[in-house]
Amino acid sequence: MPSTAEGAAIPDRFSRRAARVLIVLAAALALMLPASAAAADPVDAADPARPSASPAPPSADQALRLDAGALGAQDSAVEWRIGLSTQALESAYAQAGEAVDFDGTTSQEIVLTAVLGAGQSLPQAADWSLRASGGGRDESVVLDDGAPGATTTDSGDFSLEVVPIGASEAGSQARIVIRGPFADDAEYEVLAPAPVSGPESRARAGLVYESSVAVEGARAQQRATVSLPAPQASPAQQEPGYGGVSLSAYASGPASDQVSPQTAFAVQLTYTLPEGTTAGSYPGWQPPGELNAEATGGVLTLQAPLSGPASLDGALPAGTTVSLHAPQSTAEAPVGYTWGAGAVRVAGQEATSLVIQEGRTIGIEVETALELAAMGTLSVQVTVGPQDSAFSADAFEIGYSCILPNGKVRSGLLEVQAGTAVESPEVQAGSLCTVSQSDSTRQRAGHAVDTHLTVDGVPSAGVVIAPQTTATVVVNNVYTARSSSQATAEPSSAPPAPATGTGQSQGAQASPSAGQARARQDGELARTGASIAVPAAAAALALVGGAVLVRRRKA
Incomplete structure (x- = not known):
């Protein structure tokens, strides 16, 4: 019979083997459990085949739509359509920090700002209309037009109000206010048939009609264009290949x-x-x-x-x-x-x-x-010397001539009272302008006259117009009484000499040579801002030496 000690050794060996088996099983289970838990846990699941528990809300980009119907050569209006999706519009309001909830019961207000581009005008109030579709409604249900007052429908009272803001460089503007119990997940549409402008009141070939719209208080805006389709050109005769x-x-x-x-x-x-x-x-x-x-x-x-x-x-x-x-x-x-x-x-x-x-x-x-175009102006001032001159209150006609950046010339005539300044109409930046006087406006009987010009305080006869800048041109006429022998002499029949930046007596200087014109281009041309290249500078400065005033034409 085994001793107690020996008999105890058998179960001890058995327990050690059992422990090792249990440890292995536990390790296996430990490896398996995380994968099983991940598959069972819906929060951590990443199975792409499984549908999301809550679908993502519609993008705010879908809140607002803008398009137009196809244009035909006989059309007299552009049919603009402004579309609104209430569910996406809620997201667009939220992005701008506004909490808006369309529920189909509460009357709410949506405000749009619309701009119609060149070649169009705002429709008459009664020509606007508000329509609805989706949200349990039939297709294209008319809710209201732009006439005063609201319209009662099965879904509540709706109104459309159009307030013209006025015209701007961008076009005709209007504020569109629509009110009503807008439903959730519904589609609404504002129709605006904009009449085309022009002598024939018909859509013009080659003209791009443009419109833009934005929702006030929301991050939603759109722009759209439409034009007449180009007619098919007649192709030249083509050989095979x-x-x-x-x-x-x-x-x-x-x-x-x-x-x-x-x-x-x-x-x-x-x-x-x-x-x-x-x-x-x-x-x-x-x-x-x-x-x-x-x-x-x-x-x-x-x-x-x-x-x-x-x-x-x-x-x-x-x-x-x-x-x-x-x-x-x-x-x-x-x-x-x-x-x-x-x-x-x-x-x-x-x-x-x-x-x-x-x-x-x-x-x-x-x-x-x-x-x-960036624009600038000329401010022309006339001074007369000496201070006690009898002509110190006279009016003088000062001419200006500008070569625009595209090479075309724009001229005008300003009437300036001595001691005052007159501003010219706006001139495109980059234009090279020269100023001159005719003898008929500066001559005074019994007197010789010297004329001096400065631009922004610098002796000059020409200036390059800078953006958003007014160049100050001062024309100074200094009169000297002639002696009795000079006063009885016949007036000169020579052509009028324009005013220059360096000063000259009447008829004392002939038209500048090409070399003198180049010198003026390099040395006398004043600039009112950053350097702007003007290819026609030499031609413009030639005007300083021998230009004949051109009567002011409509700008």
Whole structure:
């Protein structure tokens, strides 16, 4: 019989084996439990196949929509549609720090600010309408129009109020106030048929009609444009293996309705023939434009008026790559505006190149926007010397002539009382302006006159207009009584001498030579701001020496 000690050793060995088994099992369970718990826990679950417990709210970007119906050549109005989604609109209000809850019972107010761009006017109040769809309502239910007072419907009282704000550089503005018990998750629409302006009251080819709208107190705003579709250009006769291009031009931005339909815009086409070919590879083909030295391509300019498209006169081999570039427009812009960069599109998308396709004429569009030009002015003051001169209260006619940045000339005449200053109409920044007097306005019987000009205190006869700046021009006429022998002499028949920055006696200085004009350009030209390059400076300064005043024409 085993001793007590020996008998006790058997269960001890058994317990140690059992413990080791339990430890292994526990470790296995420990490895398995986190994965099981993660799969069972809905908060920590990352299973993409499982639907979310609460769908994400609609994006605030969907709160506001703006579009227009298609335009036809006989249309007299642009049919703008402003869409509102109440559920998304709640998010747009929340992003702006406003708590708004549409519940279909409480009457609430939504305020919109709308701007109609060039070529349009605000509709009459009765032509506006508020419609609803969704939220249990039938499609296109008319809730109210812009006439005074609210309209009672099955869903409550709704009203639409349109308050014109007035015109600005951007266009006609209005504040649109809609009131009613707007439902949650519903769609509403404001319809605004904006009459087109113009002599024929019909939609114009080449004009981009624009509108923008914003919700007050919410982060929601939209902009949209619409224009007449470009008519199909008549393609040039094409042989097999060739294709062509056509160009349609559009003007947009403020005052674009003031641009003549005959105004033309251009796109520069730089073409490269299919790899491995030259112009000689196409017998009988007449390369359009100017061929490069290697005869592997060329460059040409295609122009089209706003009134209709123009086609390339000729054709290009299929497979030719054409690079597109809109040069800065030199077309005349309305006063106070300048042309921005042109945007080139193909098939409605901005494009920098295209590939010629056999038997096809590819349509190119160029849209050029008007922008407000930076402006400045001249303040012209006349002083008379000596102080006791009998002419110290006289009025003088001072002429100014400005070469604009586009090379065109704008002139005017200011009547200035001695001792006072008169400000000119606004002139586009970058213009080079000169000031002069005719003999008929500065001569006085029995007296010789010396005229001195300064610009901002610096002797000068010309000035480059700087943005948002008034250049101060002082014209100083100093009179000296002639001796009796001079007074009886016949008046000079020489042409009038303009005033200059260095001072001169009447008729004492002839028109400047080209060298003198260059010297004035380099030494006498005053500037009222940062340096602005003006290619026509020499021509403008020539006006100082021999310009004849041009009668003021309408700015």
